[in-house]
Amino acid sequence: MSTPIALIDCNSYYCSAERAFDPRLKGVPVVVASNNDGCAIARSDEAKALGIKMGDPVHKIKDKIKAHGIRVLSSNYTLYGDMQRRVLAAVEPFARDIEVYSIDESFLDLGGFEDRDLVAHAQAMRAQVLQWTTIPTCVGIGPTKTLAKLGNAAAKKNPLFDGVADLRDEPIRDWVLERFPVEDVWGVGSATARKVKDLGIHTAAALRDMPVKQARSMGTVVLERLVAELRGVPAAVVETIEPQRKGMAVTRSFGQPVTDFDVLMGAIAQYAMRAGEKLRSHGLVAGRLTVLFHTNRFADRPQYGASRTLSLHPMTADGLELVRVARKGAEHAWRDGYAYTKAGVMLEDLVSAELRPRTLFEDETDTGRRERLMAALDDINGKFGRFTAVPGTQGFKREWQMRAAAKSPAYTTRIADVPVVRA
DNA sequence: TCTGGGGTCCTAGGACCC
């Protein structure tokens, strides 16, 4: 008998986090938009009922927003990140181990709790999260991660489960899998769904019953493992230690198109500086940098996009060095006459800063000086807010700055924004 | 006028080597 695994997932997480501090958002349709106020990335139940889909461009649903008074909020990741901390604090006592899978989902190793009624256990956990954060959740339980995930989706869809679906029970598992669309199974994307449907496989149960060899030859080992997991044979475990990161990226769409190299370079400089900050906060250095920018692929206008990858030696986390290298790449890739709408900086070959290989001609004093400069920069920007001290390359106008027309306050992380209750 | 951002894993195929 394998250890039971649970998946706890927050319902309409970003919308729920916003509602925690603004009661006016309760009972009305709410949508949280992606960066630049571009797409709908979280919808309350009321917004879903109005037909708002995940990823809908906000400008294409303007009429619906107006007609139904849908509240559209800019995303506030500082708030969502801090609320996640609180959710996890509530969940912690209910599991032996936790794997934080995303900002609103965690896998729980329920080893040691087997002799309890796990449905009641999960209900108690949901109540705790709700009480501490006001955020509603659903829980799926199963012998494998895939089944826990599937149970979670079933609990969300079917009110019969009252928020908790335990798929360790075989009759219940079969009942759910036979009614579960194959394209909704975790790990089945549009390409795989198309292929298996051609074979007449339309449900999770049919996918489970697919011959393993056929799964392997049609897909990859990934599909083979997926079939095993649906059968209750674990192919993955709850991972409790965070793996070393392989890459890091800072990419943004612009608030308005950019046609001038220096202006573009301002944005790229900001992203490179931010990428450096991220590296340093993880204690890493990078060995390779990619700079990229492109035009709006949805627009009926001439298109151009390019990227350049350059190596960083010595490996570094120095923001100014990243800016210098990114500029070199951007100069190479630049073409006049286009309206660019997005740019980015990506870093690869990451290693821990202590393990950084030294190069032959490196000036240790100079390296030390630059490291202190970066530390000072992090200090200033940490204390007085991001972008307090920046290189001049970023420019002062920053017309490319992304739109965020309706961003909520930093209720939990900035003292001036803490809600005040008046008697 | 307005369509996000940041990740991971896997495979195929080329380069290179003995």
Next chain:
DNA sequence: TCTGGGGTCCTAGGACCC
């Protein structure tokens, strides 16, 4: 009739996730 064989490393691109 039948192009040597086998190994590693790297990269690009696809697929998937939230």
